[in-house]
Amino acid sequence: MKIAVDAMGGNLAPDHVVIGAAQALKSFTEADSLVLLGDKSVIQTSCEKLQISHQLFELHHAPEVIGIDEHPTKALAQKQHSSIAEGFHLLKNKEIRAFCGAGNSGAMQMGALFSVKPIEGVIRPGLxxxxxxxxxxxxxxxxxxxxxxxxxxxxxxxxxxxxxxxxxxxxxxxxxxxxxxxxxxxxxxxxxxxxxxxxxxxxxxxxxxxxxxxxxxxxxxxxxxxxxxxxxxxxxxxxxxxxxxxxxxxxxxxxxxxxxxxxVGGSPILGVNGNVVVGHDASSPEAIKNMILLAYRMAETNFYQKIKVAFGD
CATH class of the missing domain: 3.40.718.10 (Isopropylmalate Dehydrogenase)
Known part of the structure; x- marks a missing residue:
């Protein structure tokens, strides 16, 4: 099972994300993997500084970052190679089982709506x-x-x-x-x-x-x-x-x-075609860890499929 996290999301990213991700990995099985989305060189530098091996993770290069104050819809359209856009691309293509991030919450919500899209029958997904x-x-x-x-x-x-x-x-x-x-x-x-x-x-x-x-x-x-x-x-x-x-x-x-x-670490988006968790932009490593583990449990339960069944999709 593969879970992805926006390594560039949050006020103190990527350091807090790297620390929290390493802590979350302790609860993963050997068959599971954690993908860090972001600029590979920036993530590797952070790992080296924190003395955490970057080989613990699968790094997915995403050179662009959506800032916390950027307009969500415009930023997603203009930054197709941002960590958030890449995360939803992976989720839409079923390359990961869940995506979470503590960056621009509006961009996370818009990505869920316009990339993986609402489940058939759901009028408005809820946070x-x-x-x-x-x-x-x-x-x-x-x-x-x-x-x-x-x-x-x-x-x-x-x-x-x-x-x-x-x-x-x-x-x-x-x-x-x-x-x-x-x-x-x-x-x-x-x-x-x-x-x-x-x-x-x-x-x-x-x-x-x-x-x-x-x-x-x-x-x-x-x-x-x-x-x-x-x-x-x-x-x-x-x-x-x-x-x-x-x-x-x-x-x-x-x-x-x-x-x-x-x-708890984050807020799940309910009613979209994928498991998505939005974290707090001020997330500490503890919050990042719990956000990732919440996404992990949603993937483990195959949660969004429960909604699809309930709504007859």
Missing amino acids: AGFVPKEDGGYALLLDIGANTDVRQDVLLQFGELGSIYATHMMGIENPRVALMNLGKEEGRGTLFTQAAYQLYSSSSKVNFIGNIDGSDLFNNKADVIVCDGFTGNVVSKMIESFYDLLKKRNFLDDFFTRFNYEA
């Missing part, structure tokens, strides 16, 4: 995040920024996509799906969320438990929490800021430690 539960484990939160303006039928599909992920990747049987709202009662929220509630109530594809509000976020009321990308992004960034604030005040325990984005 998923993870919310720690107070009594252990995580709930899945989607969307967290890929889709800021969505229709109610897209929200319904987010619940379906999240349920498939929770079942096959998190081991949750019959996962509970809830709509994030400003109140728990039916009829609360905007006309948009009320319409989504009605769609969920008449759907047999998910285990819909109704609305939850912000007070339920961490208390294990739901396994999949559905919202538009604007709301989800605010929530996920707030969780990150909680961790930073508590760490500064030396107030951390097992629960709050899981607020750290490093613990």
Whole structure:
């Protein structure tokens, strides 16, 4: 099994990527391989500096880099030999089983949409995040920024996509799906969320438990929490800021430690024809390691094929 990572992705690439990749390899089998995408000479120089043998990896030369502030669609079109574009080329041609990167998140999302493309029947693929539960484990939160303006039928599909992920990747049987709202009662929220509630109530594809509000976020009321990308992004960034604030005040325990984005490492894109994980641009080696291992588990489970089967593709 072959997994690829963008070696040039992230604020401290390639060094943090090389370190994290070497750590992730310890969990691979002998039959597996890890591909580092980027300028070979730059990667080799980094490996030499860090005293990590570049022969641990398969190096795929990609001389161009998409900067973190570049326009995603324009950069992908103009930089066909960038590490991100090359990664999606390999994924589309089935030369790798999963692709992950902590570079330009917009370019990662656009590459997933326009290169490997959405699975037949999926209206809008979702970007998923993870919310720690107070009594252990995580709930899945989607969307967290890929889709800021969505229709109610897209929200319904987010619940379906999240349920498939929770079942096959998190081991949750019959996962509970809830709509994030400003109140728990039916009829609360905007006309948009009320319409989504009605769609969920008449759907047999998910285990819909109704609305939850912000007070339920961490208390294990739901396994999949559905919202538009604007709301989800605010929530996920707030969780990150909680961790930073508590760490500064030396107030951390097992629960709050899981607020750290490093613990999971990345966000899977659900609903495209391939296993794709998007990392944080400030990723540490620990975050890179966990991002790669998340991509590895998705490949091992052949996850995107589970969605294809569920959507009848």
